[in-house]
Amino acid sequence: MTSMGLNPNGLDSAISSAEEAIKQAKLNIPAFEPGNYFEHPGTPDVRELALREVRAGRDPLDCDEARRALDRRWLDQNFNHYEAAKQARLFDKRDHYLNHYDAMVDELLERFDTAVDTLHDVYKVLGNKDIKDVAPMPEHLVPIARAKEADHNAHAAIRSLAMIRGSLKPSSGGTKWECYSYMKPTLDQVVEHRLHRDPNLIPGVWDAIRFGIEVELATTRAEESKRHKAVEAEEARRKAAAIDN
Structure with a gap:
């Protein structure tokens, strides 16, 4: 199911209107079951990891944990995980109602x-x-x-x-x-x-x-x-x- 037909910015209000109509009409459709969405694990302290590697005489860029922490920090600065999970839930809910x-x-x-x-x-x-x-x-x-x-x-x-x-x-x-x-x-x-x-x-x-x-x-x-x-x-x-x- 695609997201065509609804502006994501108005998706929340559209879903709320649909749910209110379904509730008022007492329509018999299965309840929506949300998916298993990504949960943010938290952002490690990049400086602490880098310092650990330096003190151990290793290049921090050779440390997978440090590189992943750096990637996580960059992603957090450019992508809102929480908003994405909320929007994913809304799209899945919209698709659920469209399926019925x-x-x-x-x-x-x-x-x-x-x-x-x-x-x-x-x-x-x-x-x-x-x-x-x-x-x-x-x-x-x-x-x-x-x-x-x-x-x-x-x-x-x-x-x-x-x-x-x-x-x-x-x-x-x-x-x-x-x-x-x-x-x-x-x-x-x-x-x-x-x-x-x-x-x-x-x-x-x-x-x-x-x-x-x-x-x-x-x-x-x-x-x-x-x-x-x-x-x-x-x-x-x-x-x-x-x-x-």
Whole structure:
């Protein structure tokens, strides 16, 4: 596993973010086991070793122990062993999480799909109803409770995936519109429901379902970009057709 994709200077914060997301999501992956990293043995006193050799009538440069002590001192002046060991641990920890990245994505995708299946089932009972209704009919209390829990679980999976992906596989690609992370809308739906705006104002998973928008978790930034480009292509096609007419 290589170190590409993450700046070593930001590795510590990236790993911390990933670990926090994994902890919050309670993802089931093996615990990280650190390697057997080099431990600094301490730097011998070069002068003392050299003096010992001189007093014994020997050239200090002929003494392996003295030469090694000299090499150690030079290395200590030009290389931070402690920082290197810390960074090695971080890279190994990052690689550990990357080795289990696909499994974590699959688990989050399964949670999302399970939640969406529940929402589709509840939709058959509630229909086009706002589950934030503060005064629902008695027969809707249980379905609404199921819908709220499933909607919460779906959005928890979306957030966890975004945090883990952003920490372990940062990318400049994708799209700035959050709707494409869990929706596959048509151009008409983007316009009607104003999906290209603040994430806090766009429909949630339940609302997307009741508005007839196809819901599917995008596991990569490339997939989000693909969905956005499909909408842009349709928009460009319609503009071209309008000009022709």
